[in-house]
Amino acid sequence: MLDVAKESGTSLKTVSRVVNGESGVNPVLVAKVERAVKKLHYRHNLTAGSLRRLGGKTKTIGLLLENVSNPFSAALHRSVEDSARSRGIDVLTGSLDGDSQRERELINGLVARRVDGLIVVPSSDDHKYLTTERRAGTHFVFIDRPALNFNSDTVTATNSAGVEEAVTSLIGLGHKRIAYLGDAESIYTAKERHGGYRKALRTAKIPVDKDLEKLGFADESEIESFLIGLLSRQNRPTAIFTGQNIITLVAIRVLRSKNLHHKIALIGFDDLPLADLLDPAIALVTQDIHVMGSIAAQLLFDRIDGAKTPFEERVVPTTFAQRASGLIKP
């Protein structure tokens, strides 16, 4: 910058003003500075600036996802990126893969980079350790699932109500034996979704049959074998609700292989590309990921801008995309 000042015959501060587009600089000097910038191939150094800048903002946020390559995470990423870009903020991303150790490592790393804030799909089950980080000035917004032992802004979907609506529709068609396959209840969303299933049964006064439920699978083959067992029973279910997209995928495959895909109803949670092109088209309860991401970004930016309001817990409605597989009668 000093070189540019010398080359243009001005002072360091004037160069700074021009480079930052501040108003109130003589156009003649602006032109001189710009010529020198070009000549010397000067590139402004943003990181050096944030060192001294008031508030020390780096105009960078962190986004910690389950896995940047899964469709849910990727869509969330895009939504956050769009909100961030409109404010000139860059996004550092990372995949946690459900690993709580990695969550801590990545958060520490991003704090060391002095990100202005973090949007996190949490992988750990205790976030007390963030209290210190927040005191040091880093803001946190949780998305998809809330933090534990740590109060913060949170964006979730109506997991329970979404499942309840879909299962109720199955009951409306006359189904009484509805299987439920989901993730382990230790996962917040899985517990919520299962709760919605149970609530729908309770409302319809259908007793819970634990043999029709399974929560938590080690891998795809375990899903498959449970389903095969379920379908080969005397008194097999007439409908299946799958609480997560990999489980839905396996269910589609198994139903096909048993040639039951037109006989047994199926509704899944989470979007699935091409679901409407399958035969039968697959009914799904989906989340409005774009809205969730932009709300999370907005909450974070408000905190970064100094909002001192109480933490918010925003809940975004799910959508029930009813399709042929959800309309099969018992």
Add this chain to the structure above:
Amino acid sequence: MLDVAKESGTSLKTVSRVVNGESGVNPVLVAKVERAVKKLHYRHNLTAGSLRRLGGKTKTIGLLLENVSNPFSAALHRSVEDSARSRGIDVLTGSLDGDSQRERELINGLVARRVDGLIVVPSSDDHKYLTTERRAGTHFVFIDRPALNFNSDTVTATNSAGVEEAVTSLIGLGHKRIAYLGDAESIYTAKERHGGYRKALRTAKIPVDKDLEKLGFADESEIESFLIGLLSRQNRPTAIFTGQNIITLVAIRVLRSKNLHHKIALIGFDDLPLADLLDPAIALVTQDIHVMGSIAAQLLFDRIDGAKTPFEERVVPTTFAQRASGLIKP
């Protein structure tokens, strides 16, 4: 850091040594410093460090993709993230959406953040402007398509050979009227893929029928209407090759709506989730995205480490996943 030094009764430099895990520090002092760090909630500031550090490395790279939420970009992102993580490097991402203006803006922004290097799926058709940036010390690796007017390391797939193989297999089944729908030839990969189609025809001495080809569509409805026109002709094609996944999707829908999905062969380029579950299962030519990403990351890290070797053009083989839709006979 000075506060920590005071608290621990040591000097600033000793704190720096401890915080950076340098060897040759008295364990007693290390313990003292660590106690003070805890007590004062000290957090190391990485960005300040890179200001003075030799070589000025920020341990950050930029990754510019078509759109972080599309499956190809997302998979590439994950692959690069994994390579970067193993070297303690963070990744700043951005979506270009085919906008060359945005490409320049984002690259300028990332250079201003002093990323050590960039991996780019280019959206512009002239990269001469990067020459200056490279001279300033930023390294570039291009992926999926090469840069124009700018020599650099590049990772691409065997677009042409992949299509050629698939079209040749159609010819082997007896197809002579094979339609080709792809992106505009201004896009490198689209041109390559179309070239593979033409080559397969030439080898088999099948004359090109321009009525069976269309390159470049404004939107999905244009794809749809072209296909509908194609299929309602007297002398309609017996097979279709689609050079990109959105076109493949539309083709699947149109073939179904005309009830021709079991009569006309279809092979598409790029992976499509659930493609094997459709009826018929869809044959696809796919890229090994994971390998492409890790090669790109490796090339970039080598440059960052100072490699002065000539620029490399690495080509990763595609895979032909033959399935029912590709086996339909004329």
Add this chain to the structure above:
DNA sequence: GTGAAAGCGCTAACAT
């Protein structure tokens, strides 16, 4: 092995 001083590239506060 440890510490003091200089300075990375920039912005803030205060002149002029």
Add this chain to the structure above:
DNA sequence: ATGTTAGCGCTTTCAC
């Protein structure tokens, strides 16, 4: 409207 000076938090160099 423009310039000067101090200092952000750290690493480097070099002296002890």
